Amino acid sequence: MHAQKTDEHRLESLEASDLTYHYPDKGRGIEGISLCLKRGSLTVITGRIGSGKTTCVQVLQGLLPAERGKIRWNGQEVGDPAAFFVPPRSAYTAQVPHLFSDPLKDNILLGLPEENVDLSMAVRMAVLERDVETLENGLDTLIGTRGVKLSGGQAQRTAAARMLVRDAELLIFDDLSSALDVETEQVLWDQLFSTGERTCLVVSHRRQVLHRANHIIVLKNGRLEAEGDLEMLLATSNEMQRLWRGDFAMEE
């Protein structure tokens, strides 16, 4: 079941156009979102709470069924995103990651054969090494209701390790940094981009990430408000200026 990465999985570009989805109960959602990712780039989706950031990355991966829209991987249209956007093409860290009552290692591997993957690299990249050292049984420590309770940040970094160990072409983070302190986050991004080979789609409103971004997409009420690089957006977009100042930080 562990698909080895081959050339056919290699990502050159990912384009999505007119992505639309509305939640059946609330009627809210996203409307006509388009985006384009190039290999080795960092694209950040930002916006205030409820602007549709999470919905956007979930629709892209087929975790929510799109009402409209096309997705092209290297120019080829993707028929069934839910089956397509899995490792080794892409991997995902949810905003609120779910860990299971299993040893830490099993939570990260989720069934991958340990001898085929670089577990220690993933742990190091996710800045989880120090935490593992403090745990009594290291990676074999049982976590969850019957074991050790991890802090919010530890849980998020475990989820990040879970994503990184899959060595996917495209990494999708939903607000990974919200439970990380500034230094930990700095280390994490430094390590992630050290090779320049990784393509990342990140939901965030943190300055560190916005600074590093090649391209920023600003959402407002489920629609595209503005896009471009940080300098240009700060000069032209009122919404971006307010996000940058942290005007909506109180909402969180």
Next chain:
Amino acid sequence: MPVPFKRYLSLLVTYLKPQWPTVLLMAVLLLSSIGADLIYPQIMKMFIDTATRGGVASMLLIIALAFAGVVLFGMVTAAIGTYLGTKVAWTATNFLRRDLATHCLSLDMGYHKAHTSGEMIERIDGDVDKLSNFFSRMAINLLVMGIFVLGVLILFFTIIWYVGVAMTIFVLVTLLILLYLRRRAMPIWERDRQMSATFFGFLGERLGGTEDIRANGATTYILRRFLLLLREWFPIFLKGESAFLFMFTVASFLFTGGSILALGLGTYLWSINVVSLGTVFLMFSYTQMLQYPIQQIQTQSAARRAG
């Protein structure tokens, strides 16, 4: 974890003492309902004997009304008694939970480092739940059922002494066999309960993490774990269920045997004019009524498994 009976008793005294007026009222009500249960076959006997002797209709009507009254009285007292019993059990175990929580909070950090929060919840809530079953089901039910069976047997002795002896032997043999079967099935049910908890715990966590699983390509792995768990659970479930059905079948056989014994003995005594037709009916109803307490033991086992 078996706790010596004496410690159970001291636990009962400590936590029931503050509520003694309610406990007393409950006891009176439950005893009254037992009394009503024991009396109404006697009224039926009177009715049958009056009718077969060709008694007057007004007398039959009075007996019928008395019968309805006693049955109603028995139902009402049983309902209120059970309500009070549950209330007493919850009050007592809530005090016990509070005492336990206070005790745990007063322990030093060493304890809290050595034990996870999940374990503490299990200790304070899970174990107390088992005790609550003891308070409300075991202690009260067993006492009530014991008194009831004793009452029925005494009434058998008042008919003719050897009817009493025969029925006592029947009750003892039935109880011994069923208790033996139950004790043998208990560890299987216990394991079944654990497996069911593990299984549903697994399922709940994985369903909550559907997105994480799907987007990271772990669907096959989780399904495999799911199937492995099912495979582990199935034989235990099957064994537990078979044990339950076996017990049920054996009980049915035993009670049919009891009914045959009562009817056979009654018919013989009636044919030689020692007892009236009403008494034969009385013997038969009492034997039928003995099923109830034993069925209680079974439903209790079923509740344990479901829990």
